[in-house]
Amino acid sequence: MLKNKKILLGITGSIAAYKAALLVRLLKKQGAEVKVVMTTSASSFITPLTLATLSENPVLIDFVKDDSGQWNNHVDLGIWADLMIIAPASANTIAKMANGICDNLLMAVYLSARCPVFLAPAMDLDMYAHPATQQNIEKLINFGHHIIDAESGELASGLVGKGRMAEPENILQKIDQFFQKDLPLQGKQIMITAGPTYEYIDPVRYISNGSTGKMGFALAGVLNDLGAEVTIISGPTHQELPHNNIRLVKVETAQEMYEQALLYFTSSDVAIFSAAVADYTPAEKSKVKIKKSTATLNIKLSKTKDIAKELGKIKKSNQLSVGFALETNDEIENAKSKLKSKNFDLVILNSLNDKGAGFGYDTNQITMIDQNGEMKKFELKQKSEVARDICEEIISKLKALNIRVL
The missing domain is CATH 3.40.50.10300 (CoaB-like)
Known part of the structure; x- marks a missing residue:
């Protein structure tokens, strides 16, 4: 169902970023075309080279391409995609999305996207449960975005609870279901x-x-x-x-x-x-501007x-x-x-x-x-x-x- 679908994957700074490599591989196996946009902090958790190799497309991090001085056009990327998925989506990025804060290429692409947007949150359990985070998530749901809920399990902090990014196989299933969903008004x-x-x-x-x-x-x-x-x-x-x-x-x-x-x-x-x-x-419409000449x-x-x-x-x-x-x-x-x-x-x-x-x-x-x-x-x-x-x-x-x- 994902054959020839254009998927834009956003990766933010989270230990769960390593899972993005498997997600790209799964999407490619389904026949999707994948482009990756990372935040600078995400590159500390997984290398752009890995993702570029798996996606068969250059990985974008900055507004300006290295050395060439050319611009990475966020508007073109936003228009290109059939679906945008941010996985992992950190608390920081979720807050920026909810409030329209545009301070990196990923956020510029998100604000330019005309396609359905999915998020797979990933963070420690207290951050995930915090009212500010939950309010931001609710706001994004009201925007019409699709939240792939965090899963429970052992977290990087050593704590156990809800906050783990959904497994790539589960994310793939959600995306596949979205494209397979009934379109009751198709052809109307x-x-x-x-x-x-x-x-x-x-x-x-x-x-x-x-x-x-x-x-x-x-x-x-x-x-x-x-x-x-x-x-x-x-x-x-x-x-x-x-x-x-x-x-x-x-x-x-x-x-x-x-x-x-x-x-x-x-x-x-x-x-x-x-x-x-x-x-x-x-x-009667005057062909010239009516002057203020009478009371x-x-x-x-x-x-x-x-x-x-x-x-x-x-x-x-x-x-x-x-x-x-x-x-x-x-x-x-x-x-x-x-x-x-x-x-x-x-x-x-x-x-x-x-x-x-x-x-x-x-x-x-x-x-x-x-x-x-x-x-x-x-x-x-x-x-x-x-x-x-x-x-x-x-x-x-x-x-x-x-x-x-x-």
């Missing part, structure tokens, strides 16, 4: 709208809202991991694609978003309308196209449509109204009255409502976790519509 075409729209008053001013696109991009990442072919149609946002095989279509205005959504909707198995599209646009400025507004409603009119029985409702009052009633008027199969309600939910937050609190009136309420979670909850519900709804999922 999914369209997502995300972010705000800009409705221009003049060349430099526009009407918009506070949407950041975080929820839509989080959904794109999870759907991609589940095997779907994802197209995200996004208004202006600073969000980065979680995977480089997701198609990104950039738009600015509601009209542009409508045109692109219409283009991709007909071939989509699932359409998710998470964008915060402006409801109104200036009826007041009156702008006549016209309705924009209701993208979800227009596409809901042409939705086929074998398509699933999911909408979002951000409300401030009469939340349930307004969400149910959208469910009906826009022909949604499922609406995701979040309220600005819930602390930590809404525009700009990394968290969200949602209630799912379907066409049968069934409601599922969820606690406040990271948007990455909310995305997983929504995707699980999408898979369930596809099955209910007798649409084949794997």
Whole structure:
């Protein structure tokens, strides 16, 4: 299952680094292509020459290649990999990962990685059990990373307890299982709208809202991991694609978003309308910057196209449509109204009255409502976790519509 898979192995300063040689050998035997990035301290425990020989690739430690003065491009490495595994992952490196501290090549590669990330922690039992370490590990789990739990046994300190790096055979099994896992949405075409729209008053001013696109991009990442072919149609946002095989279509205005959504909707198995599209646009747009010459400025507004409603009119029985409702009052009633008027199969309600939910937050609190009136309420979670909850519900709804999922 690992044949031709590109595995990026990070090795940190730990006595368990010697096990990395066997892990590289096992990965190569499975047909994987392996590249190794080490921290400087890791080279005190195992030589780069050993790992270069086994991986059949140069081992990278520093930003600049020895003697040549050439740059080891961390961005290219992060894009290259199908999976990144850090084994052993020391307490120090785990803390850096959890807090975005970039002070070596390995951390730069990690922060550039667009692939799934695995960690195999290795440290003494007290370090592993410390609340700071456990909090950092929990934070990485919330990032969507995969933790290959430490094992119990005799440690380098002479103590016995939990903290040993998982054996290479067990790590290989976890990686193999990951690539063999069911991809229930494999082959499914999914369209997502995300972010705000800009409705221009003049060349430099526009009407918009506070949407950041975080929820839509989080959904794109999870759907991609589940095997779907994802197209995200996004208004202006600073969000980065979680995977480089997701198609990104950039738009600015509601009209542009409508045109692109219409283009991709007909071939989509699932359409998710998470964008915060402006409801109104200036009826007349000045071709030059409007000068501040009067005490007041009156702008006549016209309705924009209701993208979800227009596409809901042409939705086929074998398509699933999911909408979002951000409300401030009469939340349930307004969400149910959208469910009906826009022909949604499922609406995701979040309220600005819930602390930590809404525009700009990394968290969200949602209630799912379907066409049968069934409601599922969820606690406040990271948007990455909310995305997983929504995707699980999408898979369930596809099955209910007798649409084949794997």
